[in-house]
Amino acid sequence: MPLPSTDTVVLYPLGAENPESLTASAVVLHVQPYGDGRELVLLDRTPAHPVDAAWPDQGPDRGTILADEREQQLVDVLLGATDGTNLFVGADVPVRRGTEGWAFVVVHVLAEPSRIAVGDEVTVTVDAAHRRALSVGHTLCHLASLALNAAVADRWGKPVRDDALGHPDFDHEAIQSSTIVPNGSVDVFRLNKSLRRKGFATDGLDGALDGIRDAITATLRDWVATDAPVQIEREGEGLSDPRFWVCGLPDGTARIACGGTHVSSLAELSAVSVTLETGDDAGTGTLTMRCSADPH
Ligand SMILES: [Zn+2]
Incomplete structure (x- = not known):
């Protein structure tokens, strides 16, 4: 599966009066196993705020991904970066945010493998409270x-x-x-x-x-x-x-x-x-x- 060549479009900066800052549909760009039986999902756009391991002042949003009428909890939302060949996540990201030639992505982490596939349309919903x-x-x-x-x-x-x-x-x-x-x-x-x-x-x-x-x-x-x-x-x-x-x-x-x-x-x-x-x-x-x- 190719990795994205551009940054994830982030919707949380739109502010709370815009509903897309909390819930939005998105297209799946990449799915892969992650860590201990978990799975990560990259989307073209997302309302979910990731924690940035380089300066982790604001933690990850809580929320869900809805795909094919099946809702799954986000167990973490992390900042990742890819050079097109490899995907680095969290503290493993080797470059500063914004480095030329790299795409910076929101990594949605699921507790277990899902049936989510590249090209699927999903809905991400953030815990508003x-x-x-x-x-x-x-x-x-x-x-x-x-x-x-x-x-x-x-x-x-x-x-x-x-x-x-x-x-x-x-x-x-x-x-x-x-x-x-x-x-x-x-x-x-x-x-x-x-x-x-x-x-x-x-x-x-x-x-x-x-x-x-x-x-x-x-x-x-x-x-x-x-x-x-x-x-x-x-x-x-x-x-x-x-x-x-x-x-x-x-x-x-x-x-x-x-x-x-x-x-x-x-x-x-x-x-x-x-x-x-x-x-x-x-x-x-x-x-x-x-x-x-x-x-x-
Ligand atoms: Zn700040």
Whole structure:
């Protein structure tokens, strides 16, 4: 079976008001055994968001594939890449997303071999409630990174790159991992020597944490109260085409590169809360920011 030569067309960036962002018909391009008795299916288009092993902030969608009146659960949705000869999946993908000569594909994983065949028309349906909770969490995560950057801006003694709102980009300089959870996010930042060398003052941070948390919370509540629309801008329909999260905030329009899913408006978030905690990871100081919101 030939492997696809172009990216999977992804429908999840269309946003929740477009039904195809959650359920859509598609044509099967490739089927093969995968792992322990499982099977993978490649389609020409899909509403299912895959986890990207290179930066796994937003996990896979949950959902089903309906083929020939038989519905099967998606046990995973992964990012894959093919050079036309081999298909690499998840952590085995050897190239960066968007590399010339490669097609980037959404890999739908089934628990067991199916009767799905190349050329079949199937319907993929995503679990809407789980998607919504991840979209709430992901939009909140972007807002919180901007609010954190603003709250610690006075700790920088040297110039570093600015964030989308013109504050020193602490998030970019210090992020270790970012995890989107239902209706929230967990970001871990490294407070290491290299960050201090770049000019960030970590002294007295522990004692200042409550004040920083309160500043972030107040900023987030102000922003959420504006009900500002959120848009996903994209340069093409393919999986690896650049996409941007765009939100008009009182302090300016924020535009952040992002491959995930988002709410359509900040009116969908309420009751925002934030915690900050310092810690230690094998001798390196860390700062963990946990955010949550109620979907509205
Ligand atoms: Zn993002």
